[in-house]
Amino acid sequence: MRKMREGADGTARLTWDVRAPAPFESAWNILIKIQLLNAIGSEEIQRIGGVNLGEADPHRLFHSSAGWDVPYIASCLHVDSARIRTAFMEHLGFPRREGEKYAVRHCPDCSALNYHCTLFNLPLISRCPWHGKDLTQGCERCGWLPIRWRWRANADLLRWACPDCGHVIDLGGNLTVKCIPAETEEAVRTHCRQMLNWWSKVQKATGDASSLLNPLAYEARPFDYEWMWRLNWATGVCAPPAEWGVVPPTLSAGVLVRLPGEGLPQCNSRECLKAHRLVRKSIFRRFISGHAECFSELMAMGPFERISLDCSAICTLCVAFLSWRAAHERRLPSSERQADQMPSPRLRGVTLSGISSNGQYDAMLSFLNFVRIWAQIEEQSSVSAFRIIALRGESEPMLIPHVVVNGAREQVVCVIPRAADLFEIATKRCAKRRSGDVPMAHPVGWNTVIDGKVLFAARHHQPHYRNSYHHIYV
Ligand SMILES: [Zn+2]
Ligand SMILES: [Zn+2]
Ligand SMILES: [Zn+2]
Incomplete structure (x- = not known):
């Protein structure tokens, strides 16, 4: 097993490419990259500190920053904490979601760039705006990958492949994180901010009853009529940014x-x-x-x-x-x-x-x-x-x-x-x-x-x- 390097102050130093994380890169993707670049499994990550898998619900790691010591992880990676915080929905103004499996939704073009966006797991969207590609339904097996992965000396060590959905992360022989092109990075920023703006406008309009909107951000099995009525209201307040492919509501608007x-x-x-x-x-x-x-x-x-x-x-x-x-x-x-x-x-x-x-x-x-x-x-x-x-x-x-x-x-x-x-x-x-x-x-x-x-x-x-x-x- 590889040995962790330790800094003079005793904190772990992790191998990292400081060009990552990309804007709004998900916690799930960041954890995988830490593991691959350092050839460590989830238990070792816990030992280093900064990430606490918890016992009952390891998937909460990808929904919320509750199990993360964000400043500590950021210091281990030598990046600013703000770049890690956008990996969590709750820091983007969405409600914290717990007790749900993290079924990862992929955009094929983003996957090819080893990128996964925090917002891809919002149930109300259906498309990757910067590539214009439909997102997959969501793969639970992918959600388990970082937790179950173990480094083996003879393993094809810098490659993850999901047997269920075929999602592959391959850092290649030179251990570098692929970088998304600068113009795509800019597009990611713009589109994500538009989505956050829309959400915050809708929340403001819903006022003290804004928890009515929570299921739109985290319900595992949406599209029942109650879910749709919440969406009628939300999209009636103001139109969501078109490029995210927000599921069109059947009826036009709602009232509170x-x-x-x-x-x-x-x-x-x-x-x-x-x-x-x-x-x-x-x-x-x-x-x-x-x-x-x-x-x-x-x-x-x-x-x-x-x-x-x-x-x-x-x-x-x-x-x-x-x-x-x-x-x-x-x-x-x-x-x-x-x-x-x-x-x-x-x-x-x-x-x-x-x-x-x-x-x-x-x-x-x-x-x-x-x-x-x-x-x-x-x-x-x-x-x-x-x-x-x-x-x-x-x-x-x-x-x-x-x-x-x-x-x-x-x-x-x-x-x-x-x-x-x-x-x-x-x-x-x-x-x-x-x-x-x-x-x-x-x-x-x-x-x-x-x-x-x-x-x-x-x-x-x-x-x-x-x-x-x-x-x-x-
Ligand atoms: Zn994409
Ligand atoms: Zn998968
Ligand atoms: Zn009639």
Whole structure:
């Protein structure tokens, strides 16, 4: 095993090429280069000090500087600490991420230069801006490489190769770190700063609720609707720099809604029913009245038609409205008159982070629930088949991205797509359907078994469309 050289003061001196690290070079890449240039494994690095692998979660080394003594490592490498700090997301203004595997995303051209950028592991981006190449999905095996690597005398010592994704780091026989060309280095700086500026603007606009954005920076499995709603909000605040290939959100923009975090005042069932009727009326006036034909068509449908809807032709607004009513009124209305004569006003409430945890009906929460159902239908119908399932509990937690903030008074802040945008999308689709005189439903096979919990079901009727059903709970 190679012996570490020691300076007069006893600190380890590591072999290093001071042209590295390049701007915004990731901690993962820096650690690999230290190991290769000095032919040392992770245990020896720990002995030298400056890097603490920890026991439970070695991958946190690449997410956060918590396990690093940055000034010490910088002094061992004879470089300025500032050049090491940009290796960590948390020093670039992003939230600290812990307990996640580090699945390394590569740009093939950067890999060829032995470069890996700190920002490549941001889940919301998809492209290397200075090379214009798509980033790979992320390789966990690469994440383990620096931790598991052991130097062996007969090893092909200056070469790393990942058996899973084929990523190679080869320093060549002369032990030099490849340098990225000066103009690329400048481009890296510019593009990274643009991304950081965008992120900081969005954070500023989100204010005390900026932790709502955290999953955009570190969630391991993004692209569920809640993740997308956060992105709708973020990209709606201001457009992200185009070259990073930020995953385009399905809906155009989002809004932040603030609710008092304290429990709701108790109201009796009569008052709740009154509140519900007001919300229902205002939704009807504001949205449904422009879709009266769609509403009549849906109201006239029998159970077989309701589960045979066509994703490309449905009125997402009216389906959402009826599902929302079924959620709170506990049954699908079959006609306006009948619903108005509801015998027992046993309205069902929803909860959000403890607000109305007693299942109390609240007008604001109920309206949010309507937009939530509508947005989910709008998003789901564009990508897959779906079923709307009625839950039977006394009150249901509403799945909307939200955080509790403690200002002068505790508040719950949530992010949700803008109803006006949903209205525009739905209205365009409905106008097209009506002008082509296309029905909303294509009932097939009358031997279908009706499941009382399924309020509506829709699928794509075009050939070659994959129809896997997603469930929307109301
Ligand atoms: Zn690249
Ligand atoms: Zn790999
Ligand atoms: Zn419509």
